[in-house]
Amino acid sequence: MAVNPGDADADELPSMLWGLDPDFSAYSRLYITDILQMKESRQVPGAYFYKTHPIFKVDVLGTVVYKREREDFYCYGVDDSTGVINCLCWKDEKCSDHGGSTKCKDPSGSSRGFNIEDELKRLTEAEQKSTVLEIGDLLRVRGTVKTSRDAREISATSSYKVNDPVMAVHISRMLEMPQLYRKCYDQPFQMPRDDLGGTEAGGSSRYHYLLSRSVLTLKEFFLEKEVARFRPYDVEFLLHPLIQSSSESDQPGTSFATQIRNLLKETLSVLQDEGQIFRKIQTQDEVYNVTEQDKDLHTEIKDVLREDTKREKYAEKGCHVLHILSSVRQGYSQNLSQEMLEVALTFLECNSDITSTTEAHYTVL
Amino acid sequence: MLPPPAVFHFLWEINTDLVKDGASVRTYGRLISYKPEGSKAVLSGQQSSAQCHVSVQTTLVEPFQPTLGAQYFVLGEIEKTDGLTGVILHARALSNVDGVDLTLMQKAIREQRCFFKKRIPEINEQAPHCEPSYVKKL
Numbered sequence A: 001m002a003v004n005p006g007d008a009d010a011d012e013l014p015s016m017l018w019g020l021d022p023d024f025s026a027y028s029r030l031y032i033t034d035i036l037q038m039k040e041s042r043q044v045p046g047a048y049f050y051k052t053h054p055i056f057k058v059d060v061l062g063t064v065v066y067k068r069e070r071e072d073f074y075c076y077g078v079d080d081s082t083g084v085i086n087c088l089c090w091k092d093e094k095c096s097d098h099g100g101s102t103k104c105k106d107p108s109g110s111s112r113g114f115n116i117e118d119e120l121k122r123l124t125e126a127e128q129k130s131t132v133l134e135i136g137d138l139l140r141v142r143g144t145v146k147t148s149r150d151a152r153e154i155s156a157t158s159s160y161k162v163n164d165p166v167m168a169v170h171i172s173r174m175l176e177m178p179q180l181y182r183k184c185y186d187q188p189f190q191m192p193r194d195d196l197g198g199t200e201a202g203g204s205s206r207y208h209y210l211l212s213r214s215v216l217t218l219k220e221f222f223l224e225k226e227v228a229r230f231r232p233y234d235v236e237f238l239l240h241p242l243i244q245s246s247s248e249s250d251q252p253g254t255s256f257a258t259q260i261r262n263l264l265k266e267t268l269s270v271l272q273d274e275g276q277i278f279r280k281i282q283t284q285d286e287v288y289n290v291t292e293q294d295k296d297l298h299t300e301i302k303d304v305l306r307e308d309t310k311r312e313k314y315a316e317k318g319c320h321v322l323h324i325l326s327s328v329r330q331g332y333s334q335n336l337s338q339e340m341l342e343v344a345l346t347f348l349e350c351n352s353d354i355t356s357t358t359e360a361h362y363t364v365l
Numbered sequence B: 001m002l003p004p005p006a007v008f009h010f011l012w013e014i015n016t017d018l019v020k021d022g023a024s025v026r027t028y029g030r031l032i033s034y035k036p037e038g039s040k041a042v043l044s045g046q047q048s049s050a051q052c053h054v055s056v057q058t059t060l061v062e063p064f065q066p067t068l069g070a071q072y073f074v075l076g077e078i079e080k081t082d083g084l085t086g087v088i089l090h091a092r093a094l095s096n097v098d099g100v101d102l103t104l105m106q107k108a109i110r111e112q113r114c115f116f117k118k119r120i121p122e123i124n125e126q127a128p129h130c131e132p133s134y135v136k137k138l
Helices: A005-011 A015-020 A032-037 A093-100 A116-131 A168-185 A199-225 A232-245 A256-274 A295-310 A321-331 A338-350 B102-119 B133-137
Strands: A048-050 A053-055 A057-069 A073-079 A084-090 A138-148 A151-162 A288-290 A354-356 A361-364 B024-035 B040-047 B050-057 B071-080 B087-096
Touching: A015 A199, A032 A057, A032 A084, A032 A151, A057 A084, A057 A151, A057 A168, A057 B087, A073 A138, A084 A138, A116 A151, A168 B102, A199 A232, A199 A256, A232 A256, A256 A338, A295 A321, A295 A338, A295 A354, A295 A361, A321 A338, A321 A361, A338 A354, B024 B050, B050 B071
Parallel strands: A084 A151, B050 B087
Antiparallel strands: A048 A053, A057 A073, A057 A138, A073 A084, A138 A151, A354 A361, B024 B040, B024 B071, B040 B050, B071 B087
């Protein structure tokens, strides 16, 4: 299915803002079919999106239809009538130790007094009973969603068998879920309004949101199109949909063009501070290099490492980041900052071109 | 490896074309007979004034304590034979749920179905007439 890259980029909420969505921090009660189908986030592996909401923790209730026991955990297949998912319920190590110890019941009648050891033992046994289930039992699981070998599963943080003799729990869950979907999960995520009043304060949270959105858009554009160098007006068009979609103007009285220019300036400044882009030569012509795509920079770094690690001084430990920085500055560009170098070094390390010997030393492979 | 999800159906729907051969279902009904030799049980349900029966094969869920006249919840696969036996439900899970509020149960199932139908309008699964109860209250 051909997807317009512009739309796809605007789809996901930037990860910096996920904490603002209450559904992200709560154990979301989604139908298992939705848990199985929700797409994985492009920004952070391990997080998923149901419509506009970032999700990584869920709460399911269903019938156990499959059971597998391993040394450390039970794997229960849970069916809630919309889908079936594997839930990994870890065994409690404390319980297994207790089982080995000898029973020390007081034969003269433990009804007199409160024997703490017996009570603790009874508590542990009750806990164990509630976590070992058979097929047909009702299980409640709260845990994180994981994808392992192309299959989604839930790694339980807590799970227990539900005693439901008249199906009251089952029924109330069935009644509650559509309400939750209507009120929360199917509602599009809204940025919380800043109620401090005044355009300045009121606009700041929205502007911050816009800025993080535009930074993300540009980063994804560089990656997708493998952009090595660009000028600001080359990427201006990417910010148009962001300004158009914001309902009120941030600074009333300013034109669309001015807003775009301001946003672009801020965005480029943020990207420079992060080290993602840099200006090789400070001229009137504003040309930016994209750190991860600049092959000349990578070659320069590798050459520096190759030459210097031949020397006895650096042979074993590798070169320190600051040493590499000063060498590359001399050989390539005076405008290189440490952040930019670190971005390039991390990229090269991920590509297995170089390796780090300590946290700040690198050597060539 | 995992079995398919068992969709909720009413007992009277199982005998109709709404439920296909081999489908995984969950349903509930009153236990009116049980033959341990053949592992056969019969559940009965009532819609309006009509009674309907479904045979349940209980091989996989034995032994269980049968209480005639009690409501049971069952989950399993449907087998439709052309012969005299009609429809058989091969139970994978069976539990006594005597005391369940039948009206509330029906309402819950219908509301859930209504919700699913609205979500996926192009896949019109069940045709049962659906009226969300919250609309009625207004």
